[in-house]
Ligand code: UDP
């Protein structure tokens with residue numbers, strides 16, 4: 291049985307690696323008995339990625355590319371690619387060769403066994419600092435405890451999705467797109483393939499701790515109401531403590547009279563309660579902000595131009 295396979299590749303300022311990437315990917319696709327199509331999504335690059343994609347799509351009829359009207363972020367770029375991918379199986383892969391294209395046949399094999407989502411789990415990682423490995427480990431453990439949707443550990447966005455998994459994802463139009471969470475949330479039969487994550491081939495990572503931190507907050511608040519609950523519990527405990535302390539102060543006054551002292555305790559209590567209130571407000575604000583962003587119902591991206599014809603393909 292021959293089938294159609296689409297490869298979605300988000301690319302943002304990847305002109306240093308895009309040619310090498312396409313060469314390696316093309317060699318892999320040659321081996322697979324499928325009608326394949328590569329969909330590059332240029333996420334508003336400012337270097338000559340788009341120009342190089344023009345050459346790639348010109349030389350290889352399997353390749354198409356679309357360019358978003360600005361940098362919308364990787365999550366939106368992947369969504370744009372998935373939206374136009376009309377194939378029996380769709381693979382999402384990074385352009386920087388950190389996800390080895392050579393793993394695609396393994397993903398396809400598991401899909402043929404009947405799995406809908408086959409994600410690639412990294413065994414070891416090269417080229418990443420210990421701090422990055424440590425923070426990412428902490429993040430996955432925290433998510434695991436907090437969220438109702440279990441996230442597979444040490445898994446990037448590199449994975450294969452069946453046609454119905456892509457359709458399910460396409461139905462989720464929320465703006466705060468934490469794709470790793472959405473991939474898991476849709477359910478269906480999911481399985482993992484382990485691989486060795488290489489260091490970036492060339493160019494620099496687009497992530498820094500600020501962006502990663504924001505992604506982590508996004509992941510936690512989109513997939514868990516636990517922070518709200520923590521705010522409630524902390525607030526409640528503080529209120530009970532304050533009440534007990536208030537009783538104690540009252541008792542002391544009644545038993546021993548009231549020489550004017552207690553300025554320090556007063557300050558401590560005020561600051562403590564003020565701090566807790568601010569914390570709780572911050573947590574609530576996080577969720578209010580989310581509701582606000584969703585309520586605007588803005589499109590997730592705009593396509594500016596295309597190379598290599600219009601998907602869908604047959
Ligand atoms: N990417 C993107 N838009 C962005 C940032 C990144 O499309 O705003 C793409 C990037 O071109 C690459 C993939 O997402 O193909 C992963 O990015 P990167 O390698 O910088 O992330 P890391 O591997 O360090 O997590």
Ligand code: MG
Nearest residue numbers: 384386388490
């Ligand atoms: Mg990378």
